[in-house]
Amino acid sequence: MRGYLWRSAAEEVRKVGGAAETLLPHRSLLRHRIAFGLATDNKPADPWLAFAAVVSRRDMTSGEVLGQGERLTRMQALHALTVGGAWVTFAERERGVLAPGRMADLAVLDRDPLALPLEELASPSCRLTMVGGRVVHGDV
Structure with a gap:
């Protein structure tokens, strides 16, 4: 999502017109019960931007939805x-939920x-990180 819509929504509209409205159709995937995840291959990886x-x-440059x-x-x-x-x-049998x-x-x-x-969705700060049940960042 980030590479195509976060920074270039206006450009996609210019290239493909109305078809850009369904580019990366996450809601449609849910409606059709097609599983998907959110991720990025950008560095540093930041799940909150996705x-x-x-x-x-919303395009970060133009503000266009x-x-x-x-x-x-x-x-x-x-x-x-x-x-x-x-x-x-x-x-899915090891990760994804706390259980x-x-x-x-x-x-x-x-x-x-x-x-x-x-407007603040992309900016939460991490206070503590656990991997495999062990604290790897922050204090308990």
Whole structure:
């Protein structure tokens, strides 16, 4: 999502016109019960930029919204980042949810991304990170 809509929505509209409204059709995927995850191959990897992009579908340069009908709710975006991410990497039995016997990979944020104002969605800070149940960043 980030590479095509976060930075270049206006360019995509110019290239393909109305077809750009359904570019990266996340809402349609959900409607058809097609599993997907949110990720980026950009460095540094920042899941909150992808989260903000699918919730707002707003181009960071022009402010234009592309494909409003394909927006996800915050809960749907969080599910795609966690459960969906585990599923697309064939790790759904080990990761994606906090449950007994799972990896216990998690991040504690300074703010709730489900409640932040839209313009602040891409900016929560990580206070604590656990991988495999062990703290690798921050203090308990």
